Amino acid sequence: MRKRWWKVLGLAGVMGVAATGVVMARAERRRRAYTPEEIRAKLKEKVEGQAEGRRS
Structure with missing residues (x-):
């Protein structure tokens, strides 16, 4: 019986x-689907x- 539990x-x-x-x-597939322009944006x-958060 013990072997069965270990197998499970x-x-x-x-x-x-x-x-x-x-x-x-x-x-990874979703991440690689972005164009370089989208990543830059x-x-x-x-x-x-x-930067706005630091100004506040």
């Missing part, structure tokens, strides 16, 4: 690692927002 636990761990890999791959917005 091991299988759950493997499935968790696989699911994490899938999530990371999707995020987002960075400028972020910097301007931080």
Whole structure:
């Protein structure tokens, strides 16, 4: 009976690692879908927002 629990636990761990890999791959695909112009615009917005926060 103990072996069965270890097998189930091991299988759950493997499935968790696989699911994490899938999530990371999707995020990477979304990140790489931006054009360089879009990235520059987002960075400028972020910097301007931080600069305004410091002035307040």
